[in-house]
Amino acid sequence: MEERRDIEQDLADSLKRLALTIPFEKITIRQITDGAGVIRVTFYNHFKDKYDLLEWIIQTEILTPVGILLNNHMYRDALILIFSNLQKEKDFYTHVVNLEGQNSFQDIVRNSIRKLLLELFTVQALHSAEKHPWLTSDYLAAYYAESMTFVVINWIKNGMTISAEEVSTIYEYIARRSMWDVLEELR
Numbered sequence: 254m255e256e257r258r259d260i261e262q263d264l265a266d267s268l269k270r271l272a273l274t275i276p277f278e279k280i281t282i283r284q285i286t287d288g289a290g291v292i293r294v295t296f297y298n299h300f301k302d303k304y305d306l307l308e309w310i311i312q313t314e315i316l317t318p319v320g321i322l323l324n325n326h327m328y329r330d331a332l333i334l335i336f337s338n339l340q341k342e343k344d345f346y347t348h349v350v351n352l353e354g355q356n357s358f359q360d361i362v363r364n365s366i367r368k369l370l371l372e373l374f375t376v377q378a379l380h381s382a383e384k385h386p387w388l389t390s391d392y393l394a395a396y397y398a399e400s401m402t403f404v405v406i407n408w409i410k411n412g413m414t415i416s417a418e419e420v421s422t423i424y425e426y427i428a429r430r431s432m433w434d435v436l437e438e439l440r
Contacts, residue, residue, distance in 0.1 A: 261299050263289040265310045268303065269345045277303070277352050304356035307349065311365045314338060323373050332424055336417035339405070343413050350409040359406055366405075367398035400427065 267288030271280045280303060286296050300306045315338045322331040339346055352358040371394040404424045408415070415423075430438075 272348045277349050308361050316369045332421035336420050346409050363398050363402040366401050367394045370394035
């Protein structure tokens with residue numbers, strides 16, 4: 254299992270290096286494998302395409318590390334860790350954030366966050382199913398993934414000029430209030 258993780262990480266590191274100098278859309282599998290020191294077949298044994306590899310990077314390096322924090326109700330710490338990990342790879346994310354089309358960066362981020370939240374909400378939503386049958390785990394995960402993705406994408410596109418702690422505070426402020434609460438506070 255460790256060897257598999259090493260190969261996947263080598264491929265991820267190669268993609269991250271390439272993305273700093275080549276537009277993501279123009280990066281080839283051959284370039285990724287050459288940079289990782291493996292053959293093309295090895296790539297396809299691990300990933301279906303470079304977008305799948307990008308999703309693996311986001312999932313493995315950004316979202317998986319926060320799982321234990323979320324399970325222990327350390328939500329603010331989880332947010333700070335997400336933004337801190339993104340900031341550590343600022344150059345890479347600044348280059349891939351504008352990836353558009355069928356496999357856009359925004360879609361990959363949203364789907365990755367939705368999967369993480371779906372796991373979190375599945376346990377919690379069981380208690381609300383009787384009270385609000387429309388309030389499903391999937392509905393909640395999709396809603397909050399959309400808002401979190403909006404904040405992440407805009408933060409990256411604006412150059413990550415504010416700290417991980419500050420952007421976490423901004424997201425926490427938005428997430429804890431309804432639209433009506435915010436309107437009242439702005440008056």
